Amino acid sequence: MKQYTLVTGACINTGVAIVEKFAAEGRSVIFTGRSPEKVATAQARYREKYPDVDILGYAIDSLLDERTVDEASVEKLFAWLDSQEIFIETLVLNAADQGLGITALENPLTDFMKVLNTNVVWNYCLCEHAVRRMKEQGGGNIVFVNSNTAYRAIPDRIAYVASKGGQLGMMRGMALDFGKYNVRVNAVLPGMIRTDRWEKNPDFYATVPSRYTPIGDVADGADIADAVWYFAACARNTTGAELVVDGGNTIQLYPIIPKDESLERTGGST
Ligand SMILES: NC(=O)c1ccc[n+]([C@@H]2O[C@H](COP(=O)([O-])OP(=O)(O)OC[C@H]3O[C@@H](n4cnc5c(N)ncnc54)[C@H](OP(=O)(O)O)[C@@H]3O)[C@@H](O)[C@H]2O)c1
Numbered sequence: 001m002k003q004y005t006l007v008t009g010a011c012i013n014t015g016v017a018i019v020e021k022f023a024a025e026g027r028s029v030i031f032t033g034r035s036p037e038k039v040a041t042a043q044a045r046y047r048e049k050y051p052d053v054d055i056l057g058y059a060i061d062s063l064l065d066e067r068t069v070d071e072a073s074v075e076k077l078f079a080w081l082d083s084q085e086i087f088i089e090t091l092v093l094n095a096a097d098q099g100l101g102i103t104a105l106e107n108p109l110t111d112f113m114k115v116l117n118t119n120v121v122w123n124y125c126l127c128e129h130a131v132r133r134m135k136e137q138g139g140g141n142i143v144f145v146n147s148n149t150a151y152r153a154i155p156d157r158i159a160y161v162a163s164k165g166g167q168l169g170m171m172r173g174m175a176l177d178f179g180k181y182n183v184r185v186n187a188v189l190p191g192m193i194r195t196d197r198w199e200k201n202p203d204f205y206a207t208v209p210s211r212y213t214p215i216g217d218v219a220d221g222a223d224i225a226d227a228v229w230y231f232a233a234c235a236r237n238t239t240g241a242e243l244v245v246d247g248g249n250t251i252q253l254y255p256i257i258p259k260d261e262s263l264e265r266t267g268g269s270t
Contacts, residue, residue, distance in 0.1 A: 005088070091143070172240050
């Protein structure tokens with residue numbers, strides 16, 4: 001069997017940095033996205049940049065509808081991998097429904113279910129299929145790209161926060177149950193990552209990093225990719241672990257307000 005790393009949701013943003021890190025290390029990679037066109041474009045870009053590495057794109061959706069995970073499409077993916085004699089030794093669960101625009105007490109329950117189904121149930125389904133093969137092959141590892149919102153809530157994102165908290169609990173449960181198959185399961189917990197969404201919001205970018213992180217900066221995709229790589233390739237004796245990559249965001253009690261602004265707010269003067 002040929003060994004590959006599978007990275008979900010890797011046509012844009014953090015997923016791209018993860019694929020590129022593994023490709024730069026010489027690993028064969030399969031990545032997923034939901035749109036065949038976006039997958040084809042990303043695959044062409046990866047192949048141009050890493051001509052000596054095997055990088056394959058695969059279009060897959062997570063949901064049949066808001067209520068039901070598309071288990072048949074996951075079965076189809078793994079049947080295809082089996083037919084190609086491809087073994088997923090490392091599974092990186094990066095894709096996520098961000099759960100944006102869901103207002104508590106207003107949106108239908110199915111909006112909440114969609115986020116939970118993608119971020120928890122679909123990921124469980126991928127893990128089930130991957131771990132059956134890892135067990136047969138003598139081991140493997142899984143890395144969740146989770147979030148520091150699993151520890152601390154952010155406003156207007158109840159579904160997302162619940163899904164990342166649930167995902168983190170699921171990671172620990174899997175680490176416990178799959179250790180006997182020599183399968184390690186770990187999670188990277190990013191805070192804010194610079195993505196295409198930041199470029200659409202320059203005012204936010206100008207003030208937020210310095211106030212919300214003691215080191216005054218947010219992560220690049222490459223910072224997250226390095227942490228994923230650590231779990232996948234350098235952490236033989238680590239399972240059930242969490243690596244927070246958030247510039248220290250989670251450890252502060254309240255944002256750092258520049259002195260002159262805090263004085264303005266309280267009406268004080270120097
Ligand atoms: N960005 C941040 O500031 C931040 C902070 C903390 C944690 N994180 C976590 O880090 C990871 C990467 O973040 P990101 O901002 O780079 O992600 P992103 O661009 O928002 O999403 C990654 C990919 O997930 C796929 N996706 C979205 N909804 C999906 C669904 N219902 N089913 C299947 N795939 C779906 C999309 O791929 P396609 O459209 O191509 O299918 C999307 O490109 C995520 O797990 C996120 O929760 C991000």
